[in-house]
Amino acid sequence: MKYNKKSVEDINVTGKKVLIRCDFNVPQDENGNITNDKRIVASLPTIKYLLENKAKVILCSHLGRPKGKIDMKFSLKPVAESLTKHLGFPVKLASDVIGESAMSLASSVKEGEAILLENVRFHEEEEKNDPEFAKKLASLADIYVNDAFGTAHRAHASTAGVAAYIPAVCGFLIQKEITIMGKALENPKRPLVAILGGAKVSDKIGVINNLLEKCDTIIIGGGMAYTFLKAEGLEIGKSLLEEDKTSYALEMINKAKQKGVKMLLPTDVLAADTFAADSPYIIADCTSIPEDKMGLDIGPKTIQSYTNAIHGSGTVIWNGPMGVFEFENFSKGTSAIANAIANENGVISIIGGGDSVAAVKKLGYSDKMTHISTGGGASLEFLEGLELPGIACLLDK
Ligand code: AMP
Numbered sequence: 100m101k102y103n104k105k106s107v108e109d110i111n112v113t114g115k116k117v118l119i120r121c122d123f124n125v126p127q128d129e130n131g132n133i134t135n136d137k138r139i140v141a142s143l144p145t146i147k148y149l150l151e152n153k154a155k156v157i158l159c160s161h162l163g164r165p166k167g168k169i170d171m172k173f174s175l176k177p178v179a180e181s182l183t184k185h186l187g188f189p190v191k192l193a194s195d196v197i198g199e200s201a202m203s204l205a206s207s208v209k210e211g212e213a214i215l216l217e218n219v220r221f222h223e224e225e226e227k228n229d230p231e232f233a234k235k236l237a238s239l240a241d242i243y244v245n246d247a248f249g250t251a252h253r254a255h256a257s258t259a260g261v262a263a264y265i266p267a268v269c270g271f272l273i274q275k276e277i278t279i280m281g282k283a284l285e286n287p288k289r290p291l292v293a294i295l296g297g298a299k300v301s302d303k304i305g306v307i308n309n310l311l312e313k314c315d316t317i318i319i320g321g322g323m324a325y326t327f328l329k330a331e332g333l334e335i336g337k338s339l340l341e342e343d344k345t346s347y348a349l350e351m352i353n354k355a356k357q358k359g360v361k362m363l364l365p366t367d368v369l370a371a372d373t374f375a376a377d378s379p380y381i382i383a384d385c386t387s388i389p390e391d392k393m394g395l396d397i398g399p400k401t402i403q404s405y406t407n408a409i410h411g412s413g414t415v416i417w418n419g420p421m422g423v424f425e426f427e428n429f430s431k432g433t434s435a436i437a438n439a440i441a442n443e444n445g446v447i448s449i450i451g452g453g454d455s456v457a458a459v460k461k462l463g464y465s466d467k468m469t470h471i472s473t474g475g476g477a478s479l480e481f482l483e484g485l486e487l488p489g490i491a492c493l494l495d496k
Contacts, residue, residue, distance in 0.1 A: 100484055101285050102277045105268040105494040107145060107244055112154040114210055118240035119145060119270060120257050120489075122247035122473065123160035123178045131177055139181050141473060145246045145270030146186070146213060156213035157205050157240055158182070159196070159257055160247065167223025179215045190215055196222055197235040205239040219257045226255050233260030246270025249474035251489030252481075262492035269493050272473060277490060279470040280416075280481050283449055284313050288413030294405070294436060296321030297419025297454060300344040305483035306418065311354050316361040316408050320397050320421035320432060324365050327352065328385055335385075336370065337393040363408055367398030369422070369429060376426040396422025397432035405432075406439040415440050418451035418479065424458050433458045441467035452478040 121142040126134045133139075149156050165173040179192035191214045193201040204214045216239075219225045224232035233256035237243065243261045245251065250258045251273065261267070269277070283291065293314040295303055300323040310317060319327055322339035329335050330348035355362035370383040370392035382398045383389060397405070409415060417440060421432030433455075440448045441464040448468045450456050452475030459465055472478035480487060 100481065100486055101281055102490055103496045104274075104277065104490060105496050106274045107148055107268055107270055109496065110242060110266060110268050112149055112152050112242060115154055115242050116157060116205065116208065116240040117149050117154040117242045117244055118157045118159060118236070118261065118265075119149070119244040120247045120261075121146075121158055121160045122249045123175060124162050124249065125178065127177065131172070133177050133181055136181050138473070139178065139185065141272060142246060142270075143185055145244065145272065148271070149244070150186070150211050150213060153210040155208040155210055157208060157216065158190070158213055159216040159219050159236070161220040161225070161250070161257070162218050163220075165218060165220050167220065167226070169221045173218050173220070175215055175218050182213070182215065186213065188212070193217055197232065197239070201239060219255075225257060226253075228254050228256050228260045230260065230263070232256045234264055237261040237264035240265060243267040244270045245489050245493060246272045247489070248273050248276045248472070248477050250477070251474065251487045252477040252485070254488035258489040259492045267493045269490065273490065275470065276472060276474070276478070276481070279447075280449060280472070280478065283414050283416055283447065284482070284484075287313070288447055290315035290412050291414045291416070292316045292318065292408055292412040294318040294320070294409075294415065294417040295419055296323065296421045296433070298322040298339065300326045300341050300348060303419070303479070304344075304347060305485070306479055307351050308354075309484040310416070310482060311351065311358060311360055314360060314416075316363065316412075317355060318363045318405050318408060320365065320401075320405070320436070321419050323419075324397075325394060327364050331364070333385055334388060334390070335394065336388045336390050338368075338388065339393070361408070363404060365394070365397045365401040366404065367400045368394035369396040369398055369431075371395045371429070374423070376428065378428075380428065395426070396429035402432055402435045405436060409436070409439040409443055409446075412443065412446055414447040414449070415443070416449045416451060416482065417455050418453065418482065420454045420458055424454070430458075434462055437462050437464050440464075451482060452476070
C-alpha cells in the first residue's frame with residue numbers, strides 16, 4: 100500500500116484547535132506508575148511542532164482495555180502528569196472524552212497550550228466507530244492529527260471516524276512509518292531481504308504472500324519454519340506444526356520458485372527434549388530431527404547461511420524471532436540475526452514490531468536500525484499490503 104498523505108507540515112495550524120490521536124498506551128505497575136514512557140516521549144515531536152506553531156492542542160488516546168466503561172484504573176491521569184513534566188507546563192486532564200469537562204477545557208485551551216482528554220475507550224462507541232461519538236469528538240477541534248501507528252489498523256472513532264468531519268493529517272510518527280515502510284515495499288534499495296519468524300504461519304500468511312511479490316530473498320525461521328520443513332517432506336519430531344497450513348507452506352515454496360525469490364529454510368536446528376529454558380538439546384540436521392525432540396532455535400549452519408544472505412543486502416525487513424529467544428539457550432539465532440543486521444553497512448533495516456523489536460532492544464541494537472516500527476499488528480498489516488483505516492482516512496497530498 101503506497102500512502103502519500105498530508106502531514107502536520109502541510110496544513111496551517113496556527114490558532115487552530117488540533118485534536119491529536121496519540122498512542123499513550125503505556126505500561127504501568129500495580130500502583131499505576133508508568134514503567135516505560137517511551138511512547139509518550141515518541142509523541143513529543145508532533146506535539147511540540149504544533150505547540151511551536153501556535154496550535155491549541157487537544158490530546159487523546161486509549162490506555163488498556165476498559166471495555167467501554169469508565170474504570171479509573173485505566174485513567175490517563177499518570178499520562179497527563181508525565182506530559183506535564185516533558186512539556187514543562189501543566190497539561191490539564193479532562194474528566195471525560197466528549198462530555199462537559201472535555202468541551203469546557205477544549206474551548207478554553209490557548210495557543211501553544213495542550214490539554215488531554217480521558218481514555219477514549221471509556222466509551223463503547225470508540226471501538227464501534229460510532230458516527231455520533233466520532234462527530235462529537237471531532238466537534239472539539241478544527242483539525243485532526245493521527246499519530247498513533249499502533250492503532251492505525253483499527254477503524255475506531257478516534258483513529259479513523261473523526262476524519263469524516265474535520266481535515267485530517269498525520270503526525271511525524273505515522274509519517275515516518277509510512278515513508279520508510281512504503282519505500283521498502285514499493286521502491287526498495289535492493290536486494291530486499293525479508294526475514295520472518297515467530298510462532299505461527301497462520302499469523303503471517305498474508306505477510307509471506309505479499310512479501311514474496313516484493314523481495315529478492317525470504318528467510319524463514321522461528322516456530323513457523325517447521326510447517327515449511329514438513330511441507331517439504333521432512334520429519335520435524337515434536338516441533339511446532341500447523342498441520343492445516345502445510346499445503347499453504349508448499350504453495351509459498353512453489354510461489355518463491357516461480358517468482359525467482361530465494362527462500363531460505365533452516366538446515367539445522369537446536370532440538371530440545373522439552374519446551375523449557377534448561378532443557379537439554381542437541382544440534383540436529385533438519386533431515387534427521389529425532390522423533391522425540393523439538394526445534395527451539397536455528398542451528399549454527401543456518402545462522403551462517405542467514406547471515407550470508409543478510410550480507411550485501413540493500414534493505415532488510417525483519418518480523419519475528421528465529422527461536423524461543425525468551426530462553427537464553429535458544430536465543431542465539433535471534434541474536435545472530437540482530438547482530439548481522441545491525442552491523443551491515445549501508446543497509447536500510449526495518450524491524451517490524453512485536454518480539455523482534457523486543458529482541459533488538461534487549462541486545463542494545465535499537466540505535467543501529469534504520470526504523471523500528473511502533474506498531475506490531477499495524478506493521479504486519481502494512482507488510483501484508485492491507486489498507487490501514489487510520490491512515491487511509493487522512494488527506495492525500
Ligand atoms: P510472534 O508473536 O508470532 O512473533 O511469535 C513470537 C513467539 O514465537 C516467541 O514467544 C517465541 O518464543 C516463539 N517461537 C519462536 N520460535 C519458536 C519455536 N521454534 N518453537 C516454539 N515457539 C517459538
